[in-house]
Every structure is written in C-alpha cells, then in structure tokens.
Amino acid sequence: MVNAPKKQLPSWWKDGVVIYQVYPASFKDDNGDGLGDLRGLINKLPYLKSLGIEAIWLGPHYKSPRKDEGYDISDYKNIHEPFGTLEECQELIDKAHSHGLKIxxxxxxxxxxxxxxxxxxxxxxxxxPKRDWFYWRPAKYDADGVRHPPNNWRSVFGGSAWEWDEATEEYYLHCFVKEQPDMNWENPEVRQAIYRDAICFWLDRGLDGFRIDTANFYSKHVDFPDAPVVAPNTPWQPAADYMTNGPRLHEFLREMRKEAFDHYDCFTIGELPHTPRLEDILSYISVEAEALNCTILFDQMDLDHKGGQYPLMRTSWKLSEFKRLAAFAQQLAEPKYNAHALSYMENHDQARSVTRFASDAPEHRVASAKMLATYLLSLSGSLIVYQGQEINTINAPKDWDIDAEYKDVCTINTWREIKEDAEKNSDPSLLERGREGIQLTARDHSRTPMQWDSSHNAGFSTKEGAKPWMRVMESYKEGINVAAQEDDPESTLNFYRRMLALRKEHKDVFVLGKFDLHDKENEQTMIYTKTSQDGSRVALVALNFTSEPQAFDVPSSLKDKSTGKLLFSTVGGKSDGKLEAYEARVILY
Incomplete structure (x- = not known):
C-alpha cells in the first residue's frame, strides 16, 4: 500500500522518554465554549516543555459524536469542530516540534x-459492499420464538455486546457502547482503509507515533461461542477471552507495522488488556515480534477494582501485590528480553493515584504525590505522566452527585446496572458498595478540567459566562493549581521538575538501570534498587505507603559499599532509620 522506502527503526524513544498525556476536552479552553481545544494546548506548549517531558500524547480529537468522549470516531481525517480545525492540528504538530517535543x-x-x-x-x-466491514450476524430464536443476540457476550460498558438493527434485521457487534461498532479486521479491505485514513494520513503530516487503543481486540473468536456463565443473575457474561488476543492478532499487528509504521520514524504504544503472561506480552512487543514497540499494562492499576460483573466495584489490595506487579513490568526493561518497558500511574482510564494508592487527606496529599512521583519517575524505560498529576490532583469529592456530575459512559452504565440490581434484589448494600467504588475508581476523576490558577473555573475556561463541560473541582482553591505551585519550591509541580531533571542526570540508573525489589512481603514500605548496566552505580529507593513512620533496612548487598549519598528525601530525610509518613528517600551508591 505504502510506496515510501522503509526507514530504519525509530530511535528517539529507545532509551526511554517521558510522555505527558493531554485529555483535550479538559486541558485548556481557549475560545470560551467550555470545552478544551487545540488552541488552548498550543498556547500551553511552553508550560509542557518547562516540565522536562519529551513527548505529548494527545487523546482523541477527531470528528466524533462523542458518545464515548471521542473514542467513537466518525472521520479519521478531520477534527472535532469544537476542538479546532485541521490547520490548527497541523500547527500543533509543527509547534510541538519547534519546542523539541514529539507528539x-x-x-x-x-x-x-x-x-x-x-x-x-x-x-x-x-x-x-461494506456490509462485511463489520460483524453482522442473524438473531437466535428460542423455542417460544423470542429473539436473542448471537451469543451472551457482555459489552465492556455493560449490557449485550450486540445491537439489533431493525432496518436490516440483524445484530452487529460492539465490544463497547452500541454507537461503537467493531470493524471486521478479517476483511483485508478494512485493514487497508484503516492504514490509509487513520495512520498514514497523520504520519505524512509529521506525527511521531500512536498510543493504540484496544490493540488486542482486532482478532476475535469469530465463531462467537457463548462465554462461561460467571454472573448467573444477568444474561450477559464477561467475554474477554473471546474478544481479545484472537488467533490472527499477531498477523494483523505485523501487517500493520509492515504496511504503515515501518515507513516512518514512528513510536507505537499498544494497549493490551487481559494479557497477564510475560511470554504473551513479549510476543507482541519484543524486537523479534515485529509488531508493537511497547505496551500499556493493566494488572497493577486494576488492583483496587478487579473486573467482575460491575467493573468499578472496589476491591481490597495489598502493597506486596502492587510491588510484585511493578517488578513484573520492569522485567521488560532488561536487555535479555529485547523489549521496551512503559510505566504509568494515571491516564484517562484511571482515577487519581494519590487518592487510590496513598492519601488525599490535606495533611498527606503533597507527601503522597511526591512519594508516588518518586516511584514512577525512578522506573526504567518510558513513562506516562497524565495532565494534572504533576500538581497532585485528587479525585472528585465524595459529595458529588453521581447522577448529575459524572459523565463517563462506563460510570453511567455501571451505576444504572447497580441501581437496578440493588432494587430488584432488595440489596441496599450493593448500592453503597457501588457508590464507594465509583467514588474511588471511576474514569471521571481524571477527566475534570485542568486546574491552572485560582480564578473562575480554575483558569480552565476564562471567558465570562463560560460553563465547563464537566464540573471544576473546588480543590483548585486549596493550592491544587499550576499558578499556586509555580513559585513554591516545595510544591508537587516543582518536585516533578526536579525529579525529571534528576532522571536525565542519572540516566544510567533511573532510565536504563536494572530494577531489583528487596522487601517483597512488607505491606508498609517498598524498597528497591536501580543498578546501572555496568554495575558501577546503584540507587536505593525507599518508599513509605503509610501515614505512620516505618523502619527500613538497607539491603545487605549495599552494606559493604561505601556510605551512600542522600540524593533527596521528600519530607526532610531524617537519618534515624525510619521513613516518615508517605516519605520517599533516594540514596546513591
């Protein structure tokens, strides 16, 4: 399909880069319509450069009815009108490059x-002619002549994964909302159209790569068997084993790379849910796989809301499991696997990490944010920092009305399902557990408007009378905004800047070093080392995940070394052998 000569494999990302994700609707509203836009982002490029990041990941800004916040695209070659124009999008690409940023x-x-x-x-x-571009199937009828979908698969966002079409009297498949029909990747015409319109169109305009949404959904089990019944009180069953990692997925990903990505200096980050085994991950992202460059993994970030019938229901988690999954993911940075590691704590699909994994109480939230930042920014490989994470943005307050203030389709559908089941089964505890889970893990928490200053609407939308598309959190009045933190040397924002600079200064240990976990079973602290590839330098990272002082021991492997140098402590660095509440301490040997 592509006539351009194949270029050498990309190199700009290979040692590891820090990527800042922008959620366009909530980043910066320039024209005052209450929705973020491309001009707002263009105007904030100097701010992003000042952080020390190296690339921007921009969420969906294509033409879309926005039934799933832009992940339902109606034209891959055009821009959602309230966000701007195709010309402004080109300006964004060019100006990002002029600031030394990839996009x-x-x-x-x-x-x-x-x-x-x-x-x-x-x-x-x-x-x-395009009928076979999507998965259309006839209905099933029971003995009473009642119509049913082709199988019992549950959509990721609730309800059946099939939608009846009255006009043509067949069902079509949608793994997500009904307005998001799944394309039939079995059809080569579909794949070529995707490569042309969705990929090469943008790479020809200078784009540097893609975060690839649901990259392991392309190949499904097209015999469409019923999923096992694990939720007997509903007809719709979780079907991840049939929707993802299908028999032709490797073939499709390799073809996409060969036909499109390899003709450009392009970085690809594939989203691979339901892929927990190391060998399966490597089959997609190792150099030998010739498919994707790296992956967004889910298991660690799913610890507090693991699947089931209600995907946002809170579950208990242990720090030992958090640590095990961190060590598992860091294996991908080891040279022997010939792959690339990517880590994150927040993105548009995750609630705020301070609230989930530490403490957002006023007395602890700054220390918590710095401790989690130390963890993330000391990991090897590439990293994602999500907008607002650098100013310790927390979850929405618990007094927000879920029906009135939450906007995400997953939240809306899950909450409706929980309310209906609670009423049907006379189970008020289900309602309370559902509310608690949504308040902790819903995607809405990451999608509230960015908090720029202490003015009206937190500076997100400054035009008189502008009403942001989603409620602005009152926490902007409590110092959680960019302007309040710019001139405070002890702010979370300036800690991110210092830590990003230290990451580059000590690249051999933080970006390229080997990760070794030392207190695997401890449920209060996380202690690990990062060792340079030549073994000459070691960084000891000690993190306290609790609100109480915790003792920690220097690993025996470091006790025969000369005394290490305290690189920094987030709360003062006392030398009494204890970590203060939510303290992070880094020592160089």
Whole structure:
C-alpha cells in the first residue's frame, strides 16, 4: 500500500522518554465554549516543555459524536469542530516540534462511530459492499420464538455486546457502547482503509507515533461461542477471552507495522488488556515480534477494582501485590528480553493515584504525590505522566452527585446496572458498595478540567459566562493549581521538575538501570534498587505507603559499599532509620 522506502527503526524513544498525556476536552479552553481545544494546548506548549517531558500524547480529537468522549470516531481525517480545525492540528504538530517535543495521537481502530460513512454504508442493506466491514450476524430464536443476540457476550460498558438493527434485521457487534461498532479486521479491505485514513494520513503530516487503543481486540473468536456463565443473575457474561488476543492478532499487528509504521520514524504504544503472561506480552512487543514497540499494562492499576460483573466495584489490595506487579513490568526493561518497558500511574482510564494508592487527606496529599512521583519517575524505560498529576490532583469529592456530575459512559452504565440490581434484589448494600467504588475508581476523576490558577473555573475556561463541560473541582482553591505551585519550591509541580531533571542526570540508573525489589512481603514500605548496566552505580529507593513512620533496612548487598549519598528525601530525610509518613528517600551508591 505504502510506496515510501522503509526507514530504519525509530530511535528517539529507545532509551526511554517521558510522555505527558493531554485529555483535550479538559486541558485548556481557549475560545470560551467550555470545552478544551487545540488552541488552548498550543498556547500551553511552553508550560509542557518547562516540565522536562519529551513527548505529548494527545487523546482523541477527531470528528466524533462523542458518545464515548471521542473514542467513537466518525472521520479519521478531520477534527472535532469544537476542538479546532485541521490547520490548527497541523500547527500543533509543527509547534510541538519547534519546542523539541514529539507528539503522539490516539489510534482508535478496533471500532469507529456508527456515524462513520463506512458503517452508514454497511447498515443500508445486506448486499452493500461494506456490509462485511463489520460483524453482522442473524438473531437466535428460542423455542417460544423470542429473539436473542448471537451469543451472551457482555459489552465492556455493560449490557449485550450486540445491537439489533431493525432496518436490516440483524445484530452487529460492539465490544463497547452500541454507537461503537467493531470493524471486521478479517476483511483485508478494512485493514487497508484503516492504514490509509487513520495512520498514514497523520504520519505524512509529521506525527511521531500512536498510543493504540484496544490493540488486542482486532482478532476475535469469530465463531462467537457463548462465554462461561460467571454472573448467573444477568444474561450477559464477561467475554474477554473471546474478544481479545484472537488467533490472527499477531498477523494483523505485523501487517500493520509492515504496511504503515515501518515507513516512518514512528513510536507505537499498544494497549493490551487481559494479557497477564510475560511470554504473551513479549510476543507482541519484543524486537523479534515485529509488531508493537511497547505496551500499556493493566494488572497493577486494576488492583483496587478487579473486573467482575460491575467493573468499578472496589476491591481490597495489598502493597506486596502492587510491588510484585511493578517488578513484573520492569522485567521488560532488561536487555535479555529485547523489549521496551512503559510505566504509568494515571491516564484517562484511571482515577487519581494519590487518592487510590496513598492519601488525599490535606495533611498527606503533597507527601503522597511526591512519594508516588518518586516511584514512577525512578522506573526504567518510558513513562506516562497524565495532565494534572504533576500538581497532585485528587479525585472528585465524595459529595458529588453521581447522577448529575459524572459523565463517563462506563460510570453511567455501571451505576444504572447497580441501581437496578440493588432494587430488584432488595440489596441496599450493593448500592453503597457501588457508590464507594465509583467514588474511588471511576474514569471521571481524571477527566475534570485542568486546574491552572485560582480564578473562575480554575483558569480552565476564562471567558465570562463560560460553563465547563464537566464540573471544576473546588480543590483548585486549596493550592491544587499550576499558578499556586509555580513559585513554591516545595510544591508537587516543582518536585516533578526536579525529579525529571534528576532522571536525565542519572540516566544510567533511573532510565536504563536494572530494577531489583528487596522487601517483597512488607505491606508498609517498598524498597528497591536501580543498578546501572555496568554495575558501577546503584540507587536505593525507599518508599513509605503509610501515614505512620516505618523502619527500613538497607539491603545487605549495599552494606559493604561505601556510605551512600542522600540524593533527596521528600519530607526532610531524617537519618534515624525510619521513613516518615508517605516519605520517599533516594540514596546513591
């Protein structure tokens, strides 16, 4: 398909880069319509550069009805009108480059919007040339003649994964909301159209890469068997084993790389849910796999809300398991695996990490944010920092009305399901547990408007009378905003800047070093070392995940070395052998 000569494999990301994710609707509203836009982002490029990041990942900004906040794309080659124009998008790419920043877009190609011309053609009639561009299947009928979907799969966002189309009297598959029909990757015409319109169109304009949404959904078990019944009180069953990692996935990913990515200096980050085994991950991201460059893993960030019928229901977690999964993911940075590691604590799919994994209490939130930042920014490979994470943004307050203030389709559908089941089963405890889970883990917490200053609307939308698309959190009045932290040397914002600078200064240990966990079973502290590849330098990282002082021991492997140098402590660095509440301490040997 692509005639350009194949270039050498990309190199700008290989040692590890820090990527800042921008959620366009909530970053900066320049024109005062209450929605973030491209001009707002363009104007904030100097701020992003000042952080010390090296690349930007911009969430979906394509033309879209936004039934799932832009992950339902109706035109891959155009821009959602309230965000700006195609010309402004080109200006964004060019100006990011002029600031020395790479830029990546979201690539959403498992599904499109039901308003995309491809699907509109497909649903016209059964003989349409694009009918086979999507998964259409006839109904099943029971002994009483009642119509049922082709199988019992549950959509990721609740309900059946199949939608009945009255006009053509068949069901179509949607693994997410019904307005997001899954494209049929088995059809080579579909794949070529995707490469042309969604990938090369943007790489030809200078884009540096993609975060690839739901990258392991492309190949499904197309015999569409029923999923095992694990939730007997509902007809719709979790079907991840049939929706993801299907028999042709490696073939599809290799073809996409060969046909499109390899013709550009392109960095690819594949989202691979439901892929917990190391050998399976490597089969997608090792150099030998010739598929993706790295992956976004889910297991560590799913610790407090593991799956089940209600995906946002809170579950208890242990620090020992958090640490085990950190060590597991850091293996991908070891040279023997010939792969690339990518770590994160927050993104548009995750609630705020300070609230989830430490403490957002006023007396602890700054220390907690610095401790988690130390953890993230000392890991090897590439990293993602999400907008607002650098100013210790916390979850929305618990007094927010879920029905009125929460906007995410996953939250809305899950909350409706919980309310219906609680009423049907006379189970008020289900309602309370559901509310608690949403208040902790819903995606809405990461999507509130960015807090720039202490003015009206936290400086997100400054035009008189502007009403942001989502409620602004009152925490901007409590010092959680950029302006309040700019001139405070002890702020979370300036800690991120210092830590990002230290990460570059000590690249041999923080970016390229080997990760070794030393207190695997301890449920209060996390102690690990980062050792340079030549073994000449070691960084000891000690983290307290509790609100009480905790003792910690220097690993025996370091006790025969000369006394280490305290690189920093986030709360003063007392030398009494104890870590203060939510303290992070880093010592260089």
């Amino acid at each position: 990546l877009f979201d690539l959403v190609i498992n599904h499109c919007s039901d308003q995309h011309e491809w699907f509109r053609e497909s649903r016209k009639d059964k003989s349409n």
